[in-house]
Amino acid sequence: MTGIQKDNLQQSLSARGVADALDAKLWLGDKGIEDIECITPDIAGVPRGKMMPSPKFLGSTALAFPTSVFMQTISGEYPEESDTFEYPATDGDLRLQPDLSTLSRVPWETDPTAQVICDIVSHTGATIDYGPRSVLKRVVAAYADKGWKPVIAPEMEFYLVQAEGDPNQPLQAPIGRSGRRLGGGSSYSIASINEFDDLIDDIYDFSEAQGLEIETLIHEEGAGQLEINLNHGDPLELADQVFMFKRTIREAALKHGMYATFMAKPIQSQPGSAMHIHQSVVDLESGKNIFSNAEGKESELFHSFIGGLQRYLPNTLVMMAPYVNSYRRLTTGGSAPVNVQWGYDNRTTGLRVPTSEPEARRVENRIPSSDTNPYLAIAGSLAAGYLGMVGGLKPEPAVTTTANEGQIDLPRGLLEAVQLLEDEEALVPLLGSDFISVYAAIKKQEFETFMRVISPWEREYLLMNA
Structure with a gap:
């Protein structure tokens, strides 16, 4: 041989x-x-x-x-x-x-x-055209037509919760190896990760067996909330990995008698879960990051990409916040944003520019929820940035203070977000009219289904008072 x-x-x-x-x-x-x-x-x-x-x-x-x-x-x-x-x-x-x-x-x-x-x-x-992989491929192809290749790195947050078969019961954090139920406020706590060592070992083993590579794993702010970061790479390959990781993490949790949930807001008193997307663009011929110019400074295309995100993310939000529950996460005053402001290493903005070397210059979109279809969230974010670059859009000035205390730039509910997607003609060539019509119809029906359900809040406050 x-x-x-x-x-x-x-x-x-x-x-x-x-x-x-x-x-x-x-x-x-x-x-x-x-x-x-x-x-x-x-x-x-x-x-x-x-x-x-x-x-x-x-x-x-x-x-x-x-x-x-x-x-x-x-x-x-x-x-x-x-x-x-x-x-x-x-x-x-x-x-x-x-x-x-x-x-x-x-x-x-x-x-x-x-x-x-x-x-x-x-x-x-x-x-x-309405297949999720097809939608993302279509957006990536538009970049290729310009001689560009987008590069992304997703971060997935999720909760481990106690198994509960009754959907009427509130979810609770699981009991760890110490025999105690985890509380919140445990960001980056190694002890909190160690509470679930056996489960995390299975996540790593399952991932390795599938050729899926985890860059880092941390405990997030919420009780039993974890985050997995993936290496940067091709958008379709990374969307495939997120798709497989969700399945993998759920299976590992079930093996240990727990649920893993990617709901945007599964527990009322706890933070929501996001799927942050780090984005950059390289030149297909040279392989260099087009967000930096020859001197290593920010390029015009970098600013136009941000300008496109600011202009079009409200129109693609429904691809990043796809359910009624998603909008429970998008509130003011927390790290989950309702703005499309941008800033340098500013986690109160919807668009954060991390500190990096020129070759790694990128934009982190902090708006998507973890409940999203990864193919569609990535496609929607890249489509917005693409339209900014081809249109030469200019961003608003970078924010240097807290940005999430009052300004609301995004739709506050599912139906409003669907309407903004349907109304934006510039997105049709990128996402496809078939996809937009199918997706919008599904989201409208899901809203109608949700409206049939009477919530505990309604019974508590309206039953005897209205």
Whole structure:
């Protein structure tokens, strides 16, 4: 066997991803894989798909999938048709098209099982514009047309909570190894992380088995609230990793009798959970960060990117705050922002510019909630920055004081955010009209579903007083 052949074989047997069908066959055989889960993120970011024996996967089995799966709300309902949204007349099949670069083991399964993320395509192989991966690919392609490549690094916050089968009961922090229930105010506490050492070990082990790399893990401010930071890289690859990490963390928590939740505001008295997105852009030819000029100073494109975020983030907010619960996190007076101001190392702004060397100059979007579909949140943020750069927009002056005490720049509710997305024509070429119509219809239906539920607040204050 030649050196090149050995290198190719080693790549084919890596933890994550193969080059082609031949390498997939070698990989599956080497790991003794019996079953394969072909999964794809739906509009909510929930994994949908099919499981099959590995010989079937290597054959010519068509992975048909109903169109309607991608037009469901988070609760499984279907929106009403309208002037801007209609169902396909036949509700015909789509196809799952595996992306072999995402092939990996499913380490929590007892039988040898693999998983692969799929795109959704038509029966002819054409792209389906409202597929979440397709939306992000479309935005990244717009950058490529300008000779640019966006680079992102996400940070995911989530809560570990005590398992509770009754949705009417408030969630509580779990009991750690000390036998005590965690309280809040534990930012960066190593002792709080150590309360869940066994669970965190499983998160690391599961991640390593899937070829997912964690940069850092910390305990956040909330009781049982953790944060995982990922290395920077290609937007689609990082969105895939967030998609898989959510599944991984939930499975690890269940193994230890807990829930892991990515709800934006799961516990009333505790901070919300965010998915901050660090963003930069490099020149495709030179690989240099275009946010810095030849002298290492801030470039015009850097300022225009920020200007685009300030101008268009209100219109894409519903892609970063997708549920009624998301807006419970977006309040004044906390680290979760309701502004699109920017500042240097200022965590009270929606747009923070961390201290860095010129080659690492970037903008942190602190607005997205952790409940978002990562493909859509990243696409919405990058689309806003792109429109700023191509339009030569100028940002407002940087804020040097506290920015989150009064000014509100963002929609305060789901319906208002949906309307702003529908109204912004500049986003249509980037996100696609099909996606906007499907997404808006789903969000409106989810709001109507929420409005059917009577809350404890209403019973407490209106029952005897109204």
